[in-house]
Amino acid sequence: xxxxxxxxxxxxxxxxxxxxxxxxxxxxxxxxxxxxxxxxxxxxxxxxxxxxxxxxxxxxxxxxxxxxxxxxxxxxxxxxxxxxxxxxxxxxxxxxxxxxxxxxx
Amino acid sequence: xxxxxxxxxxxxxxxxxxxxxxxxxxxxxxxxxxxxxxxxxxxxxxxxxxxxxxxxxxxxxxxxxxxxxxxxxxxxxxxxxxxxxxxxxxxxxxxxxxxxxxxxxxxxxxxxxxxxxxxxxxxxxxxxxxxxxxxxxxxxxxxxxxxxxxxxxxxxxxxxxxxxxxxxxxxxxxxxxxxxxxxxxxxxxxxxxxxxxxxxxxxxxxxxxxxxxxxxxxxxxxxxxxxxxxxxxxxxxxxxxxxxxxxxxxxxxxxxxxxxxxxxxxxxxxxxxxxxxxxxxxxxxxxxxxxxxxxxxxxxxxxxxxxxxxxxxxxxxxxxxxxxxxxxxxxxxxxxxxxxxxxxxxxxxxxxxxxxxxxxxxxxxxxxxxxxxxxxxxxxxxxxxxxxxxxxxxxxxxxxxxxxxxxxxxxxxxxxxxxxxxxxxxxxxxxxxxxxxxxxxxxxxxxxxxxxxxxxxxxxxxxxxxxxxxxxxxxxxxxxxxxxxxxxxxxxxxxxxxxxxxxxxxxxxxxxxxxxxxxxxxxxxxxxxxxxxxxxxxxxxxxxxxxxxxxxxxxxxxxxxxxxxxxxxxxxxxxxxx
Numbered sequence: 074x075x076x077x078x079x080x081x082x083x084x085x086x087x088x089x090x091x092x093x094x095x096x097x098x099x100x101x102x103x104x105x106x107x108x109x110x111x112x113x114x115x116x117x118x119x120x121x122x123x124x125x126x127x128x129x130x131x132x133x134x135x136x137x138x139x140x141x142x143x144x145x146x147x148x149x150x151x152x153x154x155x156x157x158x159x160x161x162x163x164x165x166x167x168x169x170x171x172x173x174x175x176x177x178x
Numbered sequence: 179x180x181x182x183x184x185x186x187x188x189x190x191x192x193x194x195x196x197x198x199x200x201x202x203x204x205x206x207x208x209x210x211x212x213x214x215x216x217x218x219x220x221x222x223x224x225x226x227x228x229x230x231x232x233x234x235x236x237x238x239x240x241x242x243x244x245x246x247x248x249x250x251x252x253x254x255x256x257x258x259x260x261x262x263x264x265x266x267x268x269x270x271x272x273x274x275x276x277x278x279x280x281x282x283x284x285x286x287x288x289x290x291x292x293x294x295x296x297x298x299x300x301x302x303x304x305x306x307x308x309x310x311x312x313x314x315x316x317x318x319x320x321x322x323x324x325x326x327x328x329x330x331x332x333x334x335x336x337x338x339x340x341x342x343x344x345x346x347x348x349x350x351x352x353x354x355x356x357x358x359x360x361x362x363x364x365x366x367x368x369x370x371x372x373x374x375x376x377x378x379x380x381x382x383x384x385x386x387x388x389x390x391x392x393x394x395x396x397x398x399x400x401x402x403x404x405x406x407x408x409x410x411x412x413x414x415x416x417x418x419x420x421x422x423x424x425x426x427x428x429x430x431x432x433x434x435x436x437x438x439x440x441x442x443x444x445x446x447x448x449x450x451x452x453x454x455x456x457x458x459x460x461x462x463x464x465x466x467x468x469x470x471x472x473x474x475x476x477x478x479x480x481x482x483x484x485x486x487x488x489x490x491x492x493x494x495x496x497x498x499x500x501x502x503x504x505x506x507x508x509x510x511x512x513x514x515x516x517x518x519x520x521x522x523x524x525x526x527x528x529x530x531x532x533x534x535x536x537x538x539x540x541x542x543x544x545x546x547x548x549x550x551x552x553x554x555x556x557x558x559x560x561x562x563x564x565x566x567x568x569x570x571x572x573x574x575x576x577x578x579x580x581x582x583x584x585x586x587x588x589x590x591x592x593x594x595x596x597x598x599x600x601x602x603x604x605x606x607x608x609x610x611x612x613x614x615x616x617x618x619x620x621x622x623x624x625x626x627x628x629x630x631x632x633x634x635x636x637x638x639x640x641x642x643x644x645x646x647x648x649x650x651x652x653x654x655x656x657x658x659x660x661x662x663x664x665x666x667x668x669x670x671x672x673x674x675x676x677x678x679x680x681x682x683x684x685x686x687x688x689x690x691x692x693x694x695x696x697x698x699x700x701x702x703x704x705x706x707x708x709x710x711x712x713x714x715x716x717x718x719x720x721x722x723x724x725x726x727x728x729x730x731x732x733x734x735x736x737x738x739x740x741x742x743x744x745x746x747x748x749x750x751x752x753x754x755x756x
Contacts, residue, residue, distance in 0.1 A: 157295060
């Protein structure tokens with residue numbers, strides 16, 4: 074049972090979106106933090122899409138983006154939003170709901 | 179020195195303003211909201227700030243050719259569309275015509291985790307995109323403070339809001355930002371610190387269970403503005419604000435005289451009736467016929483083709499119509515012709531200001547020539563006496579400026595006949611007083627003209643009769659036994675006519691008696707003359723006979739003398755002379 078759930082989680086595809094507005098230091102920090110975190114916890118089963126709202130402003134309303142940078146977990150459901158440059162790894166993990174999984178191990 | 183000069187220059191140039199198109203708000207703000215700057219509209223829950231911001235955009239888009247962006251932080255699209263559709267705004271149509279963009283911003287704290295530094299650039303991007311895509315000139319943010327409950331880093335939010343308002347100014351859009359009223363401050367999160375050009379406060383107050391909406395311009399940098407609280411109304415046409423400044427006494431007056439509908443009353447009012455545009459007050463005790471008299475005025479006005487607006491605060495239109503039919507006045511036909519409109523509300527239904535706003539609105543819509551308020555005293559139930567007086571004064575000024583004749587009825591109590599409970603008696607132009615006169619176990623109505631400015635009016639009291647063909651005024655009995663009305667008057671009149679009849683009969687009898695006596699006298703005279711004639715006849719006959727006898731005697735004597743051969747003659751002559 075436990076191994077099956079773990080497998081399921083492990084086999085899940087993660088679809089992440091990072092909304093930015095231009096190449097600001099905050100955005101760059103956020104992307105770097107996210108990349109590191111994903112490599113560590115979701116290696117091989119994640120995709121990151123960076124959306125620059127200065128180029129595609131019409132996309133902001135769809136995901137209810139107010140703050141920049143915002144990380145949106147599209148998959149797995151439910152949708153989660155994490156706002157900020159992701160400097161606090163613990164909180165980011167909680168936000169992505171990866172934290173409980175880590176505790177299980 | 180230069181500062182003063184600057185001020186003077188800016189005052190002369192005037193601040194550019196964006197008219198809101200909201201009924202009355204442009205008058206209060208002397209032309210609209212500051213163009214290209216943000217305005218804060220704050221107030222408690224349900225005070226109408228969302229509606230005001232939406233109306234600002236809708237009017238801008240439809241009346242001033244200025245497209246708008248609405249950013250909603252609280253409601254959902256469906257809710258919003260439904261809420262404003264009932265007010266006559268079709269947002270969907272405006273959106274399709276690219277005159278309006280609505281962006282719903284949803285920030286749910288339980289969906290959001292915060293970590294590290296961020297800004298609100300996303301909001302800026304969305305707003306900028308919306309503004310640019312339709313060339314918007316107006317923006318409304320309703321209610322941006324919701325962000326404080328969605329995001330926890332207040333320091334960032336404050337810095338970003340400050341940046342947002344500056345950005346809006348740079349963008350050159352006229353913006354309206356709504357904010358929930360906080361305790362001890364205008365808004366819960368102190369938005370007034372950032373939006374300092376123009377602040378409008380809305381208020382929804384309940385006094386004695388009657389609610390009134392009010393608006394006040396708290397601040398308007400660089401512009402004159404009304405500083406009072408102005409009542410406003412939300413109805414099917416949106417927001418109606420009433421700039422109730424007293425209009426002064428500059429209104430023009432009419433010299434036209436208008437008949438009242440009761441000919442004898444016209445006679446009492448200098449023979450011609452009341453002045454057009456004047457204020458007529460009918461006061462009287464309960465059941466003295468105030469409404470009936472008012473109905474005559476209306477009937478006469480409608481007959482002349484004038485439009486009448488009847489504010490009934492006590493009876494329903496049907497009841498008034500029915501009751502007036504009983505005195506032979508058919509008001510329904512005027513309603514059907516569209517000349518008469520009733521507006522019946524309980525005075526306690528809403529506050530005085532609201533009554534006033536409603537009255538203004540209806541008067542503007544219906545454009546009447548004649549307005550009836552029946553009865554005004556009832557309005558004190560909706561507010562204090564001084565409030566009522568001030569409301570009626572303002573209404574009167576409003577009506578006078580529009581040359582509309584006003585007819586007010588007022589109930590007076592027995593001992594204060596010459597006083598109205600709302601103290602407006604000195605303001606009215608023509609005052610008709612109806613009173614009951616109690617006498618011999620019955621009560622009758624009397625009418626007199628207490629005052630009527632600008633005309634020679636009667637000082638007489640007339641008895642006021644309600645008949646099945648309307649009101650009749652008759653002279654009251656004035657005689658040695660005082661003023662009499664009703665059956666006492668009738669009894670007195672009957673008594674007098676009986677007495678007169680008796681006197682007449684007596685005279686006739688005396689005449690007959692005299693005639694009889696005269697005839698009797700004449701009869702006697704005739705009889706006496708007849709007797710005398712008879713006597714005369716007799717006497718003549720006797721004389722003739724005796725002469726005959728004499729003749730015969732003297733003839734015999736001659737004969738005898740001849741016989742005796744008497745030679746003396748003369749004796750016969752002597753005898754003949756006798």
